Amino acid sequence: MSKFKTVAVYSYPAYAAVMKSKLESEGIVVLLRDEFTVGVDPFASQAIGGVKMDVHIEDYVKALGIIELNSAQGSGLTNNVKCPNCGKRAVREQQDITAARNFKERLLAVALSMNPFSTAATYRCNHCEHIFNE
Numbered sequence: 001m002s003k004f005k006t007v008a009v010y011s012y013p014a015y016a017a018v019m020k021s022k023l024e025s026e027g028i029v030v031l032l033r034d035e036f037t038v039g040v041d042p043f044a045s046q047a048i049g050g051v052k053m054d055v056h057i058e059d060y061v062k063a064l065g066i067i068e069l070n071s072a073q074g075s076g077l078t079n080n081v082k083c084p085n086c087g088k089r090a091v092r093e094q095q096d097i098t099a100a101r102n103f104k105e106r107l108l109a110v111a112l113s114m115n116p117f118s119t120a121a122t123y124r125c126n127h128c129e130h131i132f133n134e
Ligand SMILES: [Zn+2]
Pocket: 083, 084, 085, 086, 087, 088, 125, 126, 127, 128, 129, 130
């Protein structure tokens, strides 16, 4: 009998389902707990602590690595945008000013939010740290 360990907790079953199929494609057995409860009543998610994603203890470290690689700040990661600087598709959307990690990013975020004509999303490359608009 293998023991399970919680490797991640998701507020939304949809995110959990995406990550589950990713882990399963790597041969990891994934158990989602409270998936049904959260799916039926999204407001219950907070109360019961979200959807728990459990994996075998032997798979824990591997699963953690895959999750970190694929989640990059939750839902912000996108594969549809290519970094104009290095050409890698490892880009995540800048959410807001508080998400900016350094002074340069903060300045940029402020400048962009002050521009009333800007509807473009701001992206940040995970590979070369390049920040750009789409
Ligand atoms: Zn880049």
